[in-house]
Amino acid sequence: MSPIIKKASLFKKILYRQAGVIPIVEILLLILLIIIPFFVGDFLTIIITRMLILALLAISFELCWGYSGIMTFGQGLFFGMGGYAVALFANKADFVQLWGVIPIGLIVGMCASFLIAWLLLLGKRPPELIFIALGTLTFSYAAERLVAGWYWVGGGNGMSIFEYLRIGSFEVEPGRLFYYIVATILLLVYLTSRFLVRSQFGLVLAGARQNEKRLAFLGYKVQKFKAIVFCFAGAIAGLGGGLYAHHEGFIGPGNVGIGISTMAVLYALFGGAGSLIGPIIGVLAIESISFTLSDIDAVRGYWPIILGVILLVVVTFKQDGLLGFVVTQRERIGSFGILKATESKPSETSQHLKNEKNDSPS
Amino acid sequence: MDEFIKVTFDILSFSCIMVLVVSGLAIIASLMGIFNFAHGEFVLLGAYTVFVFRETGLPVWSGMLAAPFLVGAFGLLLEVTIIKRFYKAAIAAMLATYAIGLIIRETVRGLIGGKFWAIEAPIEGVFEIGESSFSIWRGIIIILTIIIMSGCYLFLTKTNYGLKIRGAMENPSLARACGISTNKLYAFTFAFGAALAGLAGALVVPLYSLFAELGLRFLVQGFLAVMLGGAGTFEGPVLGSAVIGAMVPGFQWLRVEIPFISYLLSPVFAEVFVFLTAIIIVKFRPQGLIKKGRI
Numbered sequence: 088m089s090p091i092i093k094k095a096s097l098f099k100k101i102l103y104r105q106a107g108v109i110p111i112v113e114i115l116l117l118i119l120l121i122i123i124p125f126f127v128g129d130f131l132t133i134i135i136t137r138m139l140i141l142a143l144l145a146i147s148f149e150l151c152w153g154y155s156g157i158m159t160f161g162q163g164l165f166f167g168m169g170g171y172a173v174a175l176f177a178n179k180a181d182f183v184q185l186w187g188v189i190p191i192g193l194i195v196g197m198c199a200s201f202l203i204a205w206l207l208l209l210g211k212r213p214p215e216l217i218f219i220a221l222g223t224l225t226f227s228y229a230a231e232r233l234v235a236g237w238y239w240v241g242g243g244n245g246m247s248i249f250e251y252l253r254i255g256s257f258e259v260e261p262g263r264l265f266y267y268i269v270a271t272i273l274l275l276v277y278l279t280s281r282f283l284v285r286s287q288f289g290l291v292l293a294g295a296r297q298n299e300k301r302l303a304f305l306g307y308k309v310q311k312f313k314a315i316v317f318c319f320a321g322a323i324a325g326l327g328g329g330l331y332a333h334h335e336g337f338i339g340p341g342n343v344g345i346g347i348s349t350m351a352v353l354y355a356l357f358g359g360a361g362s363l364i365g366p367i368i369g370v371l372a373i374e375s376i377s378f379t380l381s382d383i384d385a386v387r388g389y390w391p392i393i394l395g396v397i398l399l400v401v402v403t404f405k406q407d408g409l410l411g412f413v414v415t416q417r418e419r420i421g422s423f424g425i426l427k428a429t430e431s432k433p434s435e436t437s438q439h440l441k442n443e444k445n446d447s448p449s
Numbered sequence: 450m451d452e453f454i455k456v457t458f459d460i461l462s463f464s465c466i467m468v469l470v471v472s473g474l475a476i477i478a479s480l481m482g483i484f485n486f487a488h489g490e491f492v493l494l495g496a497y498t499v500f501v502f503r504e505t506g507l508p509v510w511s512g513m514l515a516a517p518f519l520v521g522a523f524g525l526l527l528e529v530t531i532i533k534r535f536y537k538a539a540i541a542a543m544l545a546t547y548a549i550g551l552i553i554r555e556t557v558r559g560l561i562g563g564k565f566w567a568i569e570a571p572i573e574g575v576f577e578i579g580e581s582s583f584s585i586w587r588g589i590i591i592i593l594t595i596i597i598m599s600g601c602y603l604f605l606t607k608t609n610y611g612l613k614i615r616g617a618m619e620n621p622s623l624a625r626a627c628g629i630s631t632n633k634l635y636a637f638t639f640a641f642g643a644a645l646a647g648l649a650g651a652l653v654v655p656l657y658s659l660f661a662e663l664g665l666r667f668l669v670q671g672f673l674a675v676m677l678g679g680a681g682t683f684e685g686p687v688l689g690s691a692v693i694g695a696m697v698p699g700f701q702w703l704r705v706e707i708p709f710i711s712y713l714l715s716p717v718f719a720e721v722f723v724f725l726t727a728i729i730i731v732k733f734r735p736q737g738l739i740k741k742g743r744i
Contacts, residue, residue, distance in 0.1 A: 158540050158543070206728060206729070206732055207728075207732075210732060210735070212735060214735065215735075216539065216540060217484055217539055217540075217543070218676060218731070218735070220484075220540070220543060221484065221672045221673075221676060222728055222731075224669065224672070225669050225672070225673060225724050225727075225728060226724075226728075228665075228669045228724075229720070229721045229724045229725070232720055232721065233718070233721050345665070349547070349551070352544070356544070388559060389555075389559070391551065391555040391558075392551075392552055392555045392556060392559075394551065395548045395549070395550075395551035395552035395555060396548075396552060398544065398547070398548035398551065399531070399545060399548035399549060399552070402541055402544045402545045402548060403531065403534060403545060406541070
C-alpha cells in the first residue's frame with residue numbers, strides 16, 4: 088500500500104471515531120455516579136440506588152425496543168417476577184445471600200422471558216410487531232391480577248422482606264455499600280450490553296430492525312436472534328427486580344405488570360431510544376423530577392397525568408428523546424464490530440490511483 | 450334445564466357486553482391499522498358522562514343518550530389534533546394513544562376521587578323464565594347489542610358511505626385516487642369508534658361500578674378479541690369478543706360443576722386462563738378465526 092492510502096484510511100478512522108458525543112456522556116455519567124455518594128447524604132444515596140436499579144429495567148427495555156424493534160410491555164413482568172422470586176426465597180427459605188440473589192433474579196427473568204418469547208416470537212411465521220406488544224401487555228396484566236389475588240405470595244398487600252441482604256454473615260444495609268454494589272452490577276450489565284449491540288450480533292439485530300424481510304432472505308433466522316435478545320433483556324430485568332425487592336424491602340402487585348412496564352417505556356423514550364446511555368439518563372431525569380415533585384402536595388396527585396403528557400409530547404414531537412439534543416442520528420446508529428472501513432474502500436481508491444498513474448504518463 | 454338457561458343467559462350477556470365494547474376498537478383497528486390503546490378510556494369516559502349527568506340531577510338514561518355524542522366529539526378532536534400524525538406508524542400510534550389513555554384515566558381518577566361509584570340502571574328489576582330470575586337491564590343490553598351490531602353491519606354493507614369505508618380499508622391509495630378523502634373518512638371512523646366505546650361504557654356501567662380501571666380490563670380483553678377474530682373484518686372481532694365473553698362465565702360454570710378443577714380455577718386463575726387460552730389460539734392461528742377481506 089502506498090502512504091497516501093494509509094493516510095486516507097487514518098483520516099477516515101479519525102473521521103468515523105472522532106464524532107463521539109456518546110463516549111463523553113458515558114464517561115461523565117460514570118464519574119458522576121462514582122463520586123455522588125460522597126456529596127449527598129445517606130437518604131439521597133438510597134434514592135439514587137433505587138434509580139440505578141430502575142436503570143437496569145430501562146436498559147432491558149432498550150435492548151428490546153431500541154436495538155431489536157420488539158415493542159414490549161413485558162419488562163415489568165420480568166422485573167416483578169425476579170422480585171417475587173427473591174422475596175419468596177427470603178421469606179419462605181430465609182435465603183438472603185447476595186451471591187444467590189443475583190443468579191435467582193437472572194434465571195427467573197430469563198426463564199419467564201423465554202416462555203413468553205416461545206409463545207409470542209418463535210413460530211412458523213414471524214409475528215406482527217403489534218401482536219408482540221399486545222401479547223406482552225396481556226401477560227403483564229394477567230400477572231398483575233394473579234399476584235394481587237394469590238394469598239400465598241401476599242395478595243394485594245405484596246410481600247415484605249424483613250432481613251437485609253447479606254454477604255456471608257455481613258449485612259448490607261441500603262446505603263453507600265449497597266449503592267456501590269448496584270453501581271458495579273449496572274456497569275457490568277451496561278458493558279455487556281454495549282459489547283453485545285456493537286458486535287456483529289448487534290449488526291444483525293439492527294438489520295432486522297430496519298428490514299426484517301431482507302435479512303430473512305439473506306438466511307438469518309431473525310426470530311431466533313430476537314428471542315435471544317429478549318431472553319437476555321428479561322434476565323437483566325429479573326436481576327433488577329431481585330435487587331429492587333431487597334433494596335426496598337418490599338415487592339407488590341404494583342411492581343409487576345402494566346404500571347412498571349409503562350415506566351420502562353417512558354424512561355427509554357424520554358432519555359432517548361436507540362442508545363444504551365439514553366435510558367439511564369431517562370431514569371435519572373424522570374425519577375429526579377418525581378422525587379422533587381413528591382414534596383409538593385399540590386402537584387403530587389397530578390404526577391401520573393404529567394407522565395402521560397411527557398410520553399405524549401416525546402412520541403409526538405421528539406422521538407429521539409433527551410439524548411437527541413446532543414447526539415446526531417449518525418452516531419446513534421454507530422459502527423459495528425471492529426472498524427474495517429479501509430478494506431472495501433481502498434481497493435476502489437487504489438484502483439483510482441492506478442488509473443491516475445496510468446493516465447498521467449499518457 | 451333451569452341451570453342450562455341460567456348459564457346460557459350469563460354467557461349471552463357477557464358476550465354481548467364484550468361485543469359492544471370491542472366493536473369500536475375493532476372498527477378503528479381494521480380501517481386505520483391503529484390499535485387504539487385509549488379505547489378503554491373512551492369506555493370509561495362514557496361511563497363518566499352518565500355519572501356527571503346523574504350528579505347534576507338529570508336522569509340516568511339522558512346521560513346514556515348523550516354519552517356516545519360527547520365521547521364521539523372528543524374522539525374527533527383527538528383525531529384531528531394528534532392521531533392524524535400517526536397513520537403510517539402503528540407503534541408510535543400505539544404509544545401516543547397509550548399516553549392519551551393514561552392522561553384520561555388519571556384525570557378521571559382525580560375527578561371521581563379514586564372511589565367506586567355504584568350507578569343504578571334506568572330500569573331496575575328482574576324478569577323470570579321458569580324458576581330462575583334475570584336482571585332486566587342485562588336483557589336490554591343483549592337486545593340493544595343485537596340492534597346496534599345489525600345497524601353497523603347494514604351501514605357497512607348497504608350504504609354508500611359504508612362502501613367508501615370498505616374501499617379505503619382494502620386499498621387506501623386507490624380510494625384516494627378515486628376521489629375519496631381518506632383523511633375525512635379516518636376522522637369520521639375514529640369518532641365513530643369512540644362513540645361506540647362511549648355508548649358501551651354508558652350502558653355497562655350499571656353492571657359494574659364506576660372506577661378508574663374500568664376501561665383497562667376491557668382493553669386487554671378487547672385486544673385479545675380482535676387478535677382472536679382477525680383484524681380487518683367486521684365479523685371476526687365480533688365473533689372473537691363473543692368467544693372471549695363466553696369464556697369468563699364458561700370457566701366459572703366449569704368450576705362449579707366439576708369439583709376437581711375448582712381449586713385450579715379459582716376466579717383469579719380463571720381470568721388468567723382466559724388470556725392464556727386466547728393467546729395460544731392466536732399463536733396457532735395467527736390470521737384469526739376469520740380471514741381478511743370478507744366484510
